[in-house]
Amino acid sequence: MHLDLFRFIRRNASLAVAAILGAQTALADSHGIAMYGEPQLPADFQALPYANPDAPTGGRIVTGEVGGFDSLNPLILKGSSPWQLPHLAHETLMGRNWDEPFSLYGLLAESIEVGENREWVEFTLRPEAKFSDGSPVTVEDVMWSYETLGTVGHPRYHSTWDKVEKMEKTGERSVRFDFNVEDRELALIIGMRPILKKAQWEGKDFAESGLDTIPITSAPYVVTDFEPGRFVELSRDPDYWGADLPFRRGTNNLDTIRMEFFGDETAAFEAFKAGILNSNREFNAEKWESQYDFAAIQRGDVVKSLIPHERPTGITGFVMNTRRAPFDDWRVRDAMLHAFNFEYVNDALTGGAQERITSYFSNSVLGMDDGPAEGRVREFLEPFADQLLPGALEGYALPVSDGSARNRAGIRAAIDLMAEAGYVIEDGVMMTPDGQPMKFEILLSQGAGEPQSIADIFVESLTRMGIDATVSVVDPAQYRERTDQFDFDMTYYRRGLSLSPGNEQRLYWSCEAAETRGSRNLMGMCSPAAEAMIDRLLNSETREDFVAATKALDRVLTTGRYVVPFYEYNTSRIAHAKELKFPEAIPIYGDWINWQPDVWWWQEEN
Template structure:
């Protein structure tokens, strides 16, 4: 995205891969919930993990040891101009789908158009920025853009390429249990709908000798088993039915891993550091709901969330709190510090529409850690009164006498989040607010969040060191009414839209960084999410025979690392 790729043209393998890793063995992951479709590219249905990453390829592949750098996969060469107004990909003549048929320019063009018009909303943003598509040779295609967006060549490089012929006469938007024909390192081996899916390494995979792929995809089988909730998944791990488990709770990491497989050395515990932004996780307000439209209400409910008590109760107070969307990185705002220099300049035109704290600095309210949380409750009460909500006979009401009541929607089995929400519900009673926790299965959760049918829910957005077009999907105004976007909060911010556009047009890294920090300030001061904790490490427990290289990428335990560079060895 910026500067030159870290690897030379004649690189042997990715720096965090072992090009001499042995082949064989398997890894079994556990998931809570289920699935009812094998098409992960559409809004309808719930697809299992792994289809996109293991069976379908893209024109280029991402190194997770650099902020945002791509290397050739299906594309053997990439051309673009200095301004990145267009990009031309030439397909590797050896590229083949798993059925042996060649990957063609027609497959690329059809895939991009179909995903952009019929696929999930995340594909539409880039497609709308393509002014013209030209087949420039037997194996080459050129895309010309109608918008200044320096990320577009990279975004298109990461679009899935599907086999056009597979979908002739079929409805692409309909859920299906027919496996997608891709050109990736694995093929679907077995499917038990809703319960399990297994991927088998394709020994005839066309791309196994590409430098980018050396040392990757070493395991013969990657399997995902589905269970009712996360607690059941962990019990399955203890029993040896799954072979890798990510522990998100530091207290459980210290206390719950004394079962025989650990004490006998059959299970390895390892902490994996990373250098990526915190992202955002917490309880998101659906501002489409009238009660959450006023920022003072959202601020009051943020004061009422006793993070220090919740964190101590659930996590022993170990993980730090998220302070902003791009915290834990050079891209993020400094808590409480005013905007400086170029960042202040970028925010100035939008000053009238920004919420308090965006320019002058914003810090999340902190409690004293005691259950009464009196100081913060008093502050919350004043904010609610200013917003027109007062307590009558112990019930918070508006001027029309309507009580303040809302639902917190959470998936079954998300025990830590359910416990955090339960503590929060008790705290809200001090304000006269009737809040309730509702748990649903994964299918209902997807249906309701896709259509924004919730008041408040658990929200997670992982963010990279090179944010780009995905930011429009996360925070863009189209998501207010368009179902299936990632803009669950329903935010409508001209400042955010302009800053994202500026990020995408920036050619200078310093200018890019300034736009990201300014966006971070708009998001954080918007009070759209009550942030909880984040971890600057991953805690992995896995079967003894599973191995990975000692050299870790900057993104750490991130998609593209496990199981991609792992292998099995007795």
């Protein structure tokens, strides 16, 4: 069932009126803030709606990761760190409630205040907030963190910092940010930056740090043990300052969170079966049905849980780099979509059990509708009609094959599109417009598993068109370096999208990000229409405009033909030790970010 994005508005009629009218009421010393209307949870809430306040503490969770790491600082461009560290080992001024599209509640900050039009935001720190070494979190720490991340931190932090006109200390525990652009989301984004201890980094080069420094933070977990490329272990801080906060009640229940690293998915799965790991996510529906019958499951020591969600599918597939030929031509990209035989791939690898991603925001109310653009969506897109690719206004759907291995119709359509782009087949070889054999590389990271199986099938299809496509598998460090430098033709790509798209969309799809080393705009797209839609969704004052702007953005992205999409994952499959429990109340985001270690707990069977 699709999500009613603003279903929480229906729970309170006054909030509905405020959201529909786009109320701009200023917040004064509020416990939280919402993108639209008011936060769902009242000031005196006792716990997050999907947490169990009575959950016991103790136990451990051990999960497997493919690849390795050479850094414990996930906030800089250099090196490769475990993806979980920004969420587990760092804390922010405000925290997310994953049962709302976009609302924040005080964490390090006890209150937030904004200007009438959100042209500024001010936070007041909690007096009890402390780092793991026992020192207080100060305004100076906050200001240093924002400036450091915004200038020498990972490029994803730079664009927000560029929009800060002034940052100033306004009291012993308060700090204010004034913005130089109109952007209603900035007040929320500013509240979600990691806060570090300034004194720890004096005399050190933050941008070059790796395994030599474990950041001191105020989070519930601290890194207590690691072996480069092998494992990272975090332990619950028994002296964590915020354990009694309503926002934290029923969360961070596990004593230990450990991530083990393996060379490939097969090794990780075998480790799970052997009991080295005690929790494992499975993305392949067929494997879930056919290979999860090993001894531990038969004994009942391991159980299988299905976790539904109502968030967008995001995009998963092979992304094409438009910065260079041949994928700078949309007709070539379209040809790749026709040549990719999804129905055959799906049948071969999952028994046809998984549906395909149909657009970036599919599986949600934010996804583009079938058929021609109508109403506000068309109104937003029409000024860019001469720049949009076919289908954006008229309607678009991904090619569908007959499911046979040869995919004759798809290959024929692909060859026709290549011909339109100036490519011809000579003696069975696809020749470029300048008379050279067409070839390109599909870059994958070591241990890619299923993406490599999909790539192998895709290469067979391309061979029938006379295209020399090769699959190159490199170690994780080299893969990170090459993708950061945009040194690839095609590669595996996965980008999760939320029910509250905002400024991060610029990091994914903007012209600026296309030119920023290490950005998430791997396709290199630069679309004035996409940027205009992002501006609209950021500054929408009504639900109608926000949804319409996102649907319009979805059309621009999907018809840009930047990614060859794979499966959608609208249900999480987690096999785990029977002692690992989770609440019955599932947030609308489902198994999202660190929902599992956040609210799960360990409970021995009686």
